Each structure stands twice: as C-alpha cells, then as structure tokens.
Amino acid sequence: MRIGELSKRTGVSRRSLRYYEEQGLLTSSRSDVGQRHYSDAAVQRVSLIRQLFDAGMSSRVIATVLPCVDLPGDLGVAEETFTAMTRERARIDADIAHLVETRDALDVLIGANSRHRAELSTAPEPVTPSA
Numbered sequence: 026m027r028i029g030e031l032s033k034r035t036g037v038s039r040r041s042l043r044y045y046e047e048q049g050l051l052t053s054s055r056s057d058v059g060q061r062h063y064s065d066a067a068v069q070r071v072s073l074i075r076q077l078f079d080a081g082m083s084s085r086v087i088a089t090v091l092p093c094v095d096l097p098g099d100l101g102v103a104e105e106t107f108t109a110m111t112r113e114r115a116r117i118d119a120d121i122a123h124l125v126e127t128r129d130a131l132d133v134l135i136g137a138n139s140r141h142r143a144e145l146s147t148a149p150e151p152v153t154p155s156a
Contacts (some may be wrong), residue, residue, distance in 0.1 A: 048084040061138040
C-alpha cells in the first residue's frame with residue numbers, strides 16, 4: 026500500500042510516517058518513480074510505534090525496543106531490549122510518582138482555596154460611609 030493508504034488505515038499523518046522511516050522505525054520499498062510502498066504488516070507496526078510514543082518513549086528508545094519484535098529469537102537482542110524496557114519502565118514510574126506529588130500539592134491548594142472562598146462568602150459586607 027502507498028503512504029496515503031497507510032496514513033488512512035492508521036490515522037497517522039504522512040509526515041509522521043516519513044519521520045518513522047527516517048528514524049529506522051518503519052521500512053518501505055520504493056517504486057520505480059520513488060513512491061513508498063508498505064506491506065500490510067506496516068499497519069500493526071505503526072500501531073505499536075504509536076503505543077510506544079504514547080507511553081512517552083522517544084524514537085531513539087523505540088528503535089532500541091523494536092528489534093525484539095523483529096528478531097524474537099535473538100538472545101543478544103532480547104537482552105538489549107530488556108535493558109531498554111526496564112529503564113523506560115523506571116522512567117515511567119518516576120513520572121507517575123511526580124504526577125502524584127503534583128496532584129497532592131494541588132489538592133492542598135484546592136482545599137485552602139475552598140476554605141478561603143467559604144470565609145469570604147460568610148464575611149459581612151463592608152460598610153461604606155454615606156456622603
């Protein structure tokens with residue numbers, strides 16, 4: 026299939042598909058006139074790439090992880106991929122911990138603001154001197 030069809034089937038822009046190819050995440054063959062052609066398996070591959078990007082992985086890390094999919098029987102690849110995946114999981118865990126801390130701090134501020142608003146709504150109106 027051509028790049029437009031792959032884009033339509035995956036919901037990923039042509040520009041992103043070209044970027045994936047530049048980064049070595051996706052491959053295509055070229056026609057005599059230079060048009061990209063992708064196999065049907067590219068749809069699944071693009072879906073996996075999107076999932077990895079959505080998890081916060083960089084294209085460099087994704088390029089490290091994908092060989093595990095391409096060469097599942099290679100022990101060296103499996104070891105390298107395992108190291109990359111555990112490192113990324115640790116990074117995601119740290120990101121989650123930071124988000125939880127940020128949410129907890131925001132909860133404290135929301136509570137303080139709620140109390141302040143309640144105090145303001147029960148305070149007597151200021152008296153203005155008459156002229």
